[in-house]
Amino acid sequence: MNIMNQTKLFTPGPTVIPERVLKAMSAPVIHHRSDEFKKIFLETRKKFQKLINSESEPIFLAGSGTLAMNAALESLTEKKDKILTFNGGKFGARWGELAKTLELELLEITCPWGESFSLEKINSLLDNNTDIKVACIQHCETSTGILHPIKKIIEILKVKLPNALIVIDCITSIGVSEVNMTDLGADVIIGGSQKALMLPPGLCMLALSNRAWERVKPKTYYWNLIKEREGQAKGSPQWTPPSSIIIGLNESLSMIEEEGYDNLYKRHLDLSDFITTALVKQDFKIFTKNHTAPGLTIAYTPEGVSAVSLIQSLWDRFGIRIAGGQGAYKETIVRIGHMGHYFIEDLKYLYLAILELINEK
Numbered sequence: 001m002n003i004m005n006q007t008k009l010f011t012p013g014p015t016v017i018p019e020r021v022l023k024a025m026s027a028p029v030i031h032h033r034s035d036e037f038k039k040i041f042l043e044t045r046k047k048f049q050k051l052i053n054s055e056s057e058p059i060f061l062a063g064s065g066t067l068a069m070n071a072a073l074e075s076l077t078e079k080k081d082k083i084l085t086f087n088g089g090k091f092g093a094r095w096g097e098l099a100k101t102l103e104l105e106l107l108e109i110t111c112p113w114g115e116s117f118s119l120e121k122i123n124s125l126l127d128n129n130t131d132i133k134v135a136c137i138q139h140c141e142t143s144t145g146i147l148h149p150i151k152k153i154i155e156i157l158k159v160k161l162p163n164a165l166i167v168i169d170c171i172t173s174i175g176v177s178e179v180n181m182t183d184l185g186a187d188v189i190i191g192g193s194q195k196a197l198m199l200p201p202g203l204c205m206l207a208l209s210n211r212a213w214e215r216v217k218p219k220t221y222y223w224n225l226i227k228e229r230e231g232q233a234k235g236s237p238q239w240t241p242p243s244s245i246i247i248g249l250n251e252s253l254s255m256i257e258e259e260g261y262d263n264l265y266k267r268h269l270d271l272s273d274f275i276t277t278a279l280v281k282q283d284f285k286i287f288t289k290n291h292t293a294p295g296l297t298i299a300y301t302p303e304g305v306s307a308v309s310l311i312q313s314l315w316d317r318f319g320i321r322i323a324g325g326q327g328a329y330k331e332t333i334v335r336i337g338h339m340g341h342y343f344i345e346d347l348k349y350l351y352l353a354i355l356e357l358i359n360e361k
């Protein structure tokens with residue numbers, strides 16, 4: 001353990017929680033039907049709506065990000081509906097797994113891990129599949145570190161599939177890169193608490209366009225989006241909400257507003273540039289060539305340095321947690337998260353620790 005006796009998280013979720021947010025969340029629990037909580041709830045929704053510039057106010061649900069993916073897809077489809085999913089990694093694959101569970105007809109576009117989708121391929125595939133009801137994609141694919149060129153992809157979808165709803169998992173892009181739902185013309189934007197929103201796991205967010213709301217048909221008792229919309233508009237979710245996390249979100253969104261959206265996005269780009277340059281200097285090979293997401297950096301370790309051992313030694317010697325690869329890359333790459341409350345000084349600390357370990361080899 002390091003001298004501060006505190007875990008240093010550099011994982012692409014969960015992330016570091018700022019002192020201010022911890023403090024807000026540690027206040028004595030208030031009752032979730034009280035006027036005091038309703039006021040905070042309504043204020044928090046407005047701040048989140050502003051951050052993603054959504055047409056309507058968002059819905060907060062108790063659960064991890066996958067719940068929001070599940071709730072969106074289930075509420076907007078009927079069995080046998082044809083849906084399009086973009087699978088460029090572990091989270092893209094999840095759309096397909098959900099579609100199978102919901103008994104939907106699936107058309108899946110794939111791309112190699114570490115790349116984004118070919119726009120030509122999307123274009124030609126859609127010529128013969130104009131009956132697609134919903135298209136699902138990630139903005140940032142956290143398993144591969146790709147920030148898909150979502151604007152360009154949506155432009156194609158809007159032309160080829162004007163009636164299809166476009167659902168975007170922005171779990172690791174909100175608070176890192178601009179997510180402007182109205183400008184994008186997206187129909188559903190999904191977020192999660194434990195990423196750049198600087199909170200513990202346990203809360204997910206969904207924002208729907210007006211045309212998506214017209215197509216919502218709730219099928220599950222627990223996440224009935226229509227009932228949630230009615231209740232949450234009055235500051236009162238259907239079920240007991242994770243009130244402390246919502247109070248924390250109110251605080252973290254204030255921090256984001258104080259920093260300024262443009263400064264926030266620039267800081268993440270600077271962090272990405274810094275750690276990329278530093279790792280390349282030590283012969284790490286960056287996993288992504290283009291469309292690199294600014295919230296995390298993925299790299300192959302230098303020859304003779306095992307990714308698995310490096311991850312373990314960072315933990316054993318410095319109390320630093322970074323993540324390993326997923327799927328076929330479990331043993332060969334490291335994933336370093338820097339989304340949310342991270343600064344160049346933090347990455348310098350991580351870099352020094354990495355330097356020490358690789359120089360011992």
Ligand SMILES: Cc1ncc(COP(=O)(O)O)c(C=O)c1O
Pocket residue numbers: 012013064065066067091138140141142143169171172192
């Ligand atoms: C892009 C993306 N989508 C979905 C998820 C799933 O979120 P959760 O594990 O919170 O259900 C994650 C979590 O890492 C993610 O990074």
